[in-house]
Amino acid sequence: MTFTLDRFDLDAFVAATLAEDLGDHGDITSRATIPADARFAGVMDSREDVIVAGLPIAEAFFRTLDADVGIEILADEGARVGAGGDLMRLTGLARAMLTAERSALNTVQHLTGIATMTRRYVDAIAGTGATLLDTRKTIPGLRVLEKYATRMGGATNHRMRLDDAAMIKDNHVAVAGSVGEAVRRAVAAGIERIIVEVDRIDQIAPALDAGATHLLLDNMANDTLRDAVALVDGRVPTEASGGVRLDTIRAIAETGVDFISVGRLTQSAPAADIGLDFSPD
Template identity: 65%
Template structure:
């Protein structure tokens, strides 16, 4: 399936399942408050707007919640995912049944705020390493069940997606090495399996690099190394394989890390710890 056919990283079946699950979680047997206090004939128009500077992500997904409860809802998109938006700028306009719009509001906002928060934080990391030749990667540190949409938001923010699932690549880490007996044994076994996948090896010391390369590692992940050690690792590798830096990377440290000559920096916090964006939905009665 083409990427252009997806909505926030989801195909149609995944989108339907996600929207149904989230709405069922929020609605239960129905929005009692709106049903008993708002006339069934009442109609609302509304504007969804940013309340802080943001990078938008998940707008089409948010709209899907309103469409699910009211297929006749009118929606006008005013920006697109990936746009930098100033505080106060409208994102979309909607009009339709007041009861149904109120019922869908929280599910739509929760999703949009979360994904936009990820895209906004990600963009700040990307901008922090602008001008270097280093690429920002996301990780598998995602909320269970939300990986596809969170990685979509990270990509919107400018990161490159890395390993959606465990079958996307081989990454030999310290626990694999301990179980195999050594880096050499772990890498040799992985290469002998002939999976066709790249074999990446995590190293946390300079002394592990040469054994990993000799055994056939295709890529290195330098974990929790200081910038000085990363420079040493880059010099030792000498361009033989790509190098990724990871571990405890913050916005205030990523540029120094990226400037050591590593090819990639992976940051778990862009999906794991991004704060929700402040986005609001303001209603007015329609005639």
């Protein structure tokens, strides 16, 4: 099946991941113990309730090592699958399946874990009007995949790269001298999207007056968030950020902010409990 993501080379990812796992001499265990023509049938299933992400990438690992492998994907990306639900069926060369197994499972477990945690946060703010955002707090080299997984969980991607928008934070302000001056410099540079982090109410007016197009309300108490939303009065989008947890996100959403960004979606999501069982075919 075709699987494409902007700025993601699936073939290169699969090749690099397999090369990392194969080392210099390949899967010496499977080669020593399993005949070259032996065939397996396999089923990948979930041992817990999950939101699925990454099955087409798993398929690519198996097809790279056995072009004739039979694969049936049983769950759509972003679908909810209960404990015990089957995700994929495979039939093909036993050696190839065993060699690709760990790379395929690692990828699906990681991305499905992110998607599953993300959906819990999305469900927690349902009906409030707030939108969940991810962050750039991703594992180096995996940002495109991890942000894909948050989308499968129902979140919206925040900046993918530093050049997507300016984001003026406390260190930029410290060098520029003030929030207003930092924003003015970004405006003068011709930047259209200017996100400004503020952690005090008195920073809001200078940021807006200078040309901020989005305010990131950092680590504000809920009462302060309400005051900030009222002061902004819809002139630009507002985003709550900082220390957001599953047990606090709904109250934050109910302050009236437009967005809530959560770093732990990609920083702290546990791997999903997904297994792959084989039997002789």
